[in-house]
Structure formats: structure tokens, C-alpha cells
Amino acid sequence: MKISSTARLRIATIALTTVLAAGIGSYAALHTHSRDIKLIDQGISEAIRAASDNPQQELSAALFYLDQYSLDLSLHLLSRDNELTTINSASNDRLEVINISEARGALASIVQDNLGRNYRLKALEISGGDFLIISASTLSADESLKSNFKSAAVATVAANLLAFIFLTFYIGLIKRRDEQDALARMQEFLGDASHELRTPLTVVKGYVEMLSKSMFTEEKDKARAFERVNTEILRMESLIRDLLLLAELGESASRDYELFDISELIQAHVDDFSLLNPERQVTSEIQNDIEIEAARDFISRFMQNGLNNISRHTPKDAPVKIKLQQEGKKVALSIEDGGPGLPESAYREKVQSLHRFDKSRSRENGGSGLGLSIMAAVISRLGGDFNLQKSSLGGLAITAELPLKQ
Structure with a gap:
């Protein structure tokens, strides 16, 4: 199942918003938690230092330091008999059991409780083999971390909701603009199509009226009139067929593309053209095994129109050169001829729907005169440059450049 471009845009935007909001929120929460733990460790270290700087009076020095700086830390005395006495109790500190082994492990540096009791501590061995222990609960910091993570999650959901609302509004604007553009193109298309069909219809109507009133008495005049009517009918058929193709190419509806060998397809058209035009010198430079994701029938119509234009509008012995090669992630296709070319101004104009560079060409050589417009529409529909x-x-x-992948 293919996902529409609108759905892909929504998914990409929500994913990006989620990553940014969650990333920033998580970083802020972790940074705040790390800062809180750092402040706890700093207080513990300073209290231990104050005690160690006063031998024989470690307990008094530590207690005085905690009181002087109003630190929310606990002061404990652990005897060599593993009896724990709490001298100063901090809020949320539930240090009730600690042994000599744990105290010795906290002599060198601050340790985190590994028994799920949410505190950090550091010990100092004092005279008599007892241990002075400074501890602090991390419960408040841990709860703050959880709260910040929840806030980050709420912010992420809110950011996604805002992004979805904004994106829906933006897509709505784009759709309305596209609908207005499509309506304008359709109105222009209908106006141009009616104009293009008016001339052959007028000719047919005139000859039919003259024939119905027996205004032609000579058989050769009647035959000429019927031939003229038939010619205009064929021209209208060609014009209608090309108009329908232009309408299809101008539709915004998605179309299934296939992966195929464009080298093989182009070579087949070159071979057919060479066979049907033995007087021409046809050269080709076609790189083998180029695979492209596109509509095969669109590429075929592009080649048919290009080669038919050459057959109609150039001398029978005019040389032709077709080139196909891969250039990075694109494929470049060119069709060149040795004919009279186009008016000088045509090379500076943008090829548009129903645009004719030389209006006399279709009348002199048959066809609708919309070959280049169709070719430009094909390449535009396939996401290329013409x-x-x-x-x-x-x-x-x-010349045309097409992406290898749609």
C-alpha cells in the first residue's frame, strides 16, 4: 500500500517534532537532575572536609558546618560495633542500616546507595575506629526527574498537536491553491481546445452545407470537397486525441509507475525510425541497462511525438541523433535533427499546454501541432526538465532530464 505525499509529510513532521521536543525535554530533565545531585555531593564533600580539618573534634566541626550553611544533610556516627547513631537528620533521609564494610567503601568518594534507599553518602574514619557519615536523600531529585520527564512527554504531545493543526491548516491552504490552479488550467484548457477545434469544424460545416445544397456540379469539385472534409476530420481526430492526452497529463491524480529498462525502449524506437526512414542518417548513443521508475507509455509517447515531428517537419534526408545516458541520479535524453529548427524566439519561450511555435506546421504537414506541448507535459508529469x-x-x-526514481 502506497502512502500519499500528504501522509508522508504529516508523518515526517510529527516524527521530527517528537524527536526535537522529547530530546530537548529529556536533556533539560537530565541536566536538572545532574545539577541537583552535584549540589548534594558538593555539600557532602564540604561537610566531610570540615570534619577532617578538625581532628579530635570531627563531629562538632561537621555539625557546626551543617548548621552554619543550613544544609539539608544527615550526620551519623557508626561505631566499630556496627551501631548507627543519627546526630542530625535531614528531610527524606531514611538511612537506618549501614555496616562497616559499606562505610569503608565510602571513604574514598561519595557513593550512591545500591539498595534502592535513594541516598548518597561519604564516610570519614575518626579516632577509636568509628566512622562519621554524611548522607543526603536523592528522593526529591529523583521525583523531580520523573516530574520533568512527564512534563517533557506532555510538551511533546502538545507540540505534536500544534504541529498537526498547523500542518493540516497549511495543507488545506495548499490544496485550495492547487484546486484554484487546476480550475484555472481547466478553464484555459477548455477555451484553447474550443478555439483549436473551431477552425476544422468551420471548414467541415462549410463544405457539408455546400454539398447538401448541390453547389458543386462537377464531380472533381465534389471529390475535392469530400477529400477536404476527410482531411479536416482526420485533423480533428488527431487534435482530440492529443487534447485528451494533455488533459490526462495535466491531472494531479497519482499514477502507478514501473521499473523498466529505458535503454531498451529508446533503442526500439530508434530502430523503428531508422527502418522507416532509410534516406536519413540516424546515429544513436544509448547507454545500456539504464533502469528508470516511470510510466512506460508516457516515455513511448514522448519518443513517438519527437520522431513524428522530425518526419513531418524536416527534409527526408535530414540527419538525426538520439542520445541517452545516466548522469548521477538522473537520465539525460536528447533528440536532435538537421532540419530548419524553430523560430528564434521559440528557444526562449517556456513550452505550455496547447502552445504552437509555428501554427502553419500542423496545417502543412498534418497533425495537431501540439507535439512539443505533449512532450513537455510528459516530462513535467514524470518530474523532469524539458x-x-x-x-x-x-x-x-x-533535451529532457528525468529522475531515476520517483
Whole structure:
């Protein structure tokens, strides 16, 4: 099941918002917790230092330091008989049991309780083999960490909700703009299509009216009239077919693409064109085994229109060159001819729907005259770039760049 571009945008935005909000919130929570623990450790270390700086009066010095700086720390005395006496009790400190082994382990540095009692402590051995212990509960800091994580989660949900609302509003604006653009294109398309069909319909109507009123008495005049009507009908068929294709290419609905060998497809068109045009010198530079994700029928129509334009609008012996090569993540395709080319201004114009660079070409050589418009629409639909240039052969060079993956 394919995910629409709108859904992908929503998922990507929510994922990015989640990562940023959760990352920033988690970092802030951990940083705050680390700072709280650092402040606890600093107080414990300073109290132990004050006691060690006063031999024979360690308890008094430590107690005086705690009282002087109003530190929320506990002061304990652990005898060599493993009797624990609490001299100063801090809030939330539940240090009730500690043995000599644990006290010795806390002589060198501050240790974290590993029995789930949520405190940090440091010990100092004093005269007589007893231990002075300074401890502090980390319960408040741990609860603050949990609360901050919850706040980060709430902030993440809120950020995602805001991002979703904003994105929905933004997508709505884009859709409305696209709908307005589509409506404008449709109105322009209908206007241009009716204009293009008016001329052949007028011709057919005129000849049919003259034939119905028996205004032609000579058989050769009747035959000429029928031939003219038939020619205009064929032109209308070609025009309608091309108009329908342009309408399909202009639709915004998604289309299933397939992975296929574009080298093989282009080579087949070159071989067919060479067979049908033996008078021409047809050269090709086609890189083998280039696979592209696209609509095969669109690429075929692109090649058909390009080669048909050459057949109609260039001398029968005009040289032709087709080139296909991969350039990074794109494929470059060019069709060049040695014909008369286009008017000078055409190379500076953007190819648009129903645009004809030389309106006489379709009338003189058949066809709808919309070949280049169709080719440009095909490349645009496939997400590529389409350009018209002067060919080194003297005529027109049609170049297209297409992405290998859609």
C-alpha cells in the first residue's frame, strides 16, 4: 500500500517534532537532575572536609558546618560495633542500616546507595575506629526527574498537536491553491481546445452545407470537397486525441509507475525510425541497462511525438541523433535533427499546454501541432526538465532530464 505525499509529510513532521521536543525535554530533565545531585555531593564533600580539618573534634566541626550553611544533610556516627547513631537528620533521609564494610567503601568518594534507599553518602574514619557519615536523600531529585520527564512527554504531545493543526491548516491552504490552479488550467484548457477545434469544424460545416445544397456540379469539385472534409476530420481526430492526452497529463491524480529498462525502449524506437526512414542518417548513443521508475507509455509517447515531428517537419534526408545516458541520479535524453529548427524566439519561450511555435506546421504537414506541448507535459508529469535548444546538426535539439526514481 502506497502512502500519499500528504501522509508522508504529516508523518515526517510529527516524527521530527517528537524527536526535537522529547530530546530537548529529556536533556533539560537530565541536566536538572545532574545539577541537583552535584549540589548534594558538593555539600557532602564540604561537610566531610570540615570534619577532617578538625581532628579530635570531627563531629562538632561537621555539625557546626551543617548548621552554619543550613544544609539539608544527615550526620551519623557508626561505631566499630556496627551501631548507627543519627546526630542530625535531614528531610527524606531514611538511612537506618549501614555496616562497616559499606562505610569503608565510602571513604574514598561519595557513593550512591545500591539498595534502592535513594541516598548518597561519604564516610570519614575518626579516632577509636568509628566512622562519621554524611548522607543526603536523592528522593526529591529523583521525583523531580520523573516530574520533568512527564512534563517533557506532555510538551511533546502538545507540540505534536500544534504541529498537526498547523500542518493540516497549511495543507488545506495548499490544496485550495492547487484546486484554484487546476480550475484555472481547466478553464484555459477548455477555451484553447474550443478555439483549436473551431477552425476544422468551420471548414467541415462549410463544405457539408455546400454539398447538401448541390453547389458543386462537377464531380472533381465534389471529390475535392469530400477529400477536404476527410482531411479536416482526420485533423480533428488527431487534435482530440492529443487534447485528451494533455488533459490526462495535466491531472494531479497519482499514477502507478514501473521499473523498466529505458535503454531498451529508446533503442526500439530508434530502430523503428531508422527502418522507416532509410534516406536519413540516424546515429544513436544509448547507454545500456539504464533502469528508470516511470510510466512506460508516457516515455513511448514522448519518443513517438519527437520522431513524428522530425518526419513531418524536416527534409527526408535530414540527419538525426538520439542520445541517452545516466548522469548521477538522473537520465539525460536528447533528440536532435538537421532540419530548419524553430523560430528564434521559440528557444526562449517556456513550452505550455496547447502552445504552437509555428501554427502553419500542423496545417502543412498534418497533425495537431501540439507535439512539443505533449512532450513537455510528459516530462513535467514524470518530474523532469524539458528544454528546446539549437542542435549542432543545424535544427532542433529536444533535451529532457528525468529522475531515476520517483
